[in-house]
Amino acid sequence: MYFGLSEDQIFFQDNVKKFLEDQAPLDSIKKITEGENLEVKKDLHQGLINLGINNILIPESNGGLGLDLLFATAVSQSLGEGVATLPFIGPYVMAPIVIKYGAGDDQREKLFNDMSQNLINFGVGFSEYFGSRDSSELSISDNKVSGRTLFVLDTDFASHVMLADKTGQIGVVSLDSNGIEIVDLTTVDKTRSYKEMRFKETTIEILEKTKSSTKAIEKALDAGRIINAADSLGASQAMINKAVEYSKERKQFNRVIGSFQAVKHMCAEMTAELEPCYSLVWHAAHSFDDSSEDSRLMSCLAKSHVAEVSKMVAKKATEVHGGMGFTDLLGLHFWFKRIGLNRHILGSPEIVREEAAKIQGL
């Protein structure tokens, strides 16, 4: 029996972490979020691809690494910790899972082969399936898609998008097609970008197995939620580390503020709440990899629980920094906002908890 990340997983995770620490310091992140440094962003993306993050879930027979979701979870922690300004969850987690469970045999081989060589890159727009807002709607028929969908993820380097309608049917659209309008959504979290996409009779290739089964979208959503939770986990750990570090340096009343119990207890509370989240997220990823009975439930619990804990950490860690925590100068807000976004992407906690209740037949 062994509960935790393997040596290989920790090694991969550390590589991503170190890469981001070296190549994407806060100054650089700031510039990217201000719309500058786009070349740097491209280089960062290429650097992570060189580490293999695009190939984690692609089968070895198609040129991928053939690893599992727990591996991707370990990597996602590092991306959250380093507030990476890069796509991950859409193209490198949800897309390959959709293909695995939803594509026909020929579709699968072609897509996986192209993805492993980075010839094709997916944004993901599944909001219509789990939570349509603002009267959005996509209608798919006769290999054409029309309508609009919000919060399409990870389009930065995308050549294609995967779209789902409310029934869970999934199709692939090339961004070179006619009849596509892409609208930038400006969220508080500028480390990643989100789009509204509008379609008018745009050509779409439906993935064969999603016509009659929701398994692909369910699996993709389960995996996406776990990866999302892992990102918040990493971001929260970074915030706690920064708070503890700051409290050991900052002096008031002739003492470092970290010697006051009021401050110490805030740090202890954050740690006590976050530590079990690691176990929950890893456990959920393992359940997913194992296809165990409770894997859908575990994913919902991980997503919704980490959303709550990370929100608490984001607030308390900022408070430990006092006024400095509130400034743009310190940049702590990048983590705060990333956690705020993660909370609502792929289902807000209340929505996910209701789903968890239904999954259990309650």
Next chain:
Amino acid sequence: MDLNYGSEYEGFRKEVQKFCKKYSGVTITNKKGGALTSLNAVADSDKSNGQKVTRSEWQKILIKNGYFARSIPKEYGGFGGEIDIIKNRIIASEFASSKIPPPMGGQGIDMLVPTLLELGTQEQKEKYIKPTLHGEMIWCQGYSEPNAGSDLASLQTKGELIKGNWVINGQKIWTSTAQYSQMMFCLVRTEPDAPKHAGISYLLIPMDTPGIEIRPLVDMTLHAGFNEVFFTDVTIPETNIVGKRGEGWAVANATLGHERGSLTNPNATMSRLNLLIDRMKEETINGEKIIDNPAYRDRLIKLQGKVMAFQSNALRVLSAKLNKGQDVKMAGMIQKLVGTELRHELEGFGIDIMGELGTLYEDSPNIRDGGSWQFTYMYYLGLIIGGGTSQIQKNIISERGLGMPREPKTQQGA
């Protein structure tokens, strides 16, 4: 990640299940004196008509089968098996999900026995361990004093060596089960001139010694869960000491971890959550089932996420015990704080789903589950405070776990 214990252990699990089935419905006739006595009484309130055994008989059955005192040597009354954390865990989880009484707990078993095994003399081991395991010798712990709570090392109960005997004067408080106990393991200041932590000795005191007075201390659950114990010229033999003079603090600390670990059982928390879900399916308000009320549903799943996280965390801690060199950071250190707070919250939610009915207590008509939700809700507030308060736990996490500075010395008083 590998959550399988292996086929050998699956066989063992089947054995334990068979045992649990055989003894399903057994009740214990005289269960006074174990820790959580009143908790067990409540848990057994859905009485079955099974076989009745005495506490001691049950302990002996468990030991004979290797389901209790597994790794304690045969010569001291144990089963004499190898230390096997996985087997212990399988036993605990199968017992928790069966209708058979758990092995006796309590401070004698959880704290004194490990202490004697590690630091006791041969004579002490032979004299005390076996009757303790058999439930025939109940122990209470004499640590806290009215002026020595979180700051335990400032305790003042005095022990003087006079003509080959320890003569003890002073007072202890928060002494669970003192009224049922034959013995007390006690921290006493024997070296008044030594520095605070170096002046304490660990003594073993028979409770029928003249000069001991026990006054019950009724707690908010209306049970006499604790006592005050007064000592006036209580005289015991010089040899009733574990470790050397002035080493009592280290002796006590050798096993303090055992208590903290035993306060929070994730399996028990999970079975309580499952019972809570059953109740939500049964209880109604205005004819509507509680489980169908969206506000209660949301709270339930929120709680379920926390319980699942806590249970997964326990697996991680277990993994670190089985796999040498695995670093689980602070996963172990947070267990007392998180486990007691979580259970308190869970029991409180059990009250809330029943609304007004949730406030019924003692032998009220219309009461649910014998009032166990109220009782355990309050009981766990006691555990949040006892065994190192939540605030002390936070000091430990921040100072030892996160490396944050201690309070400046000037704040510590004389």
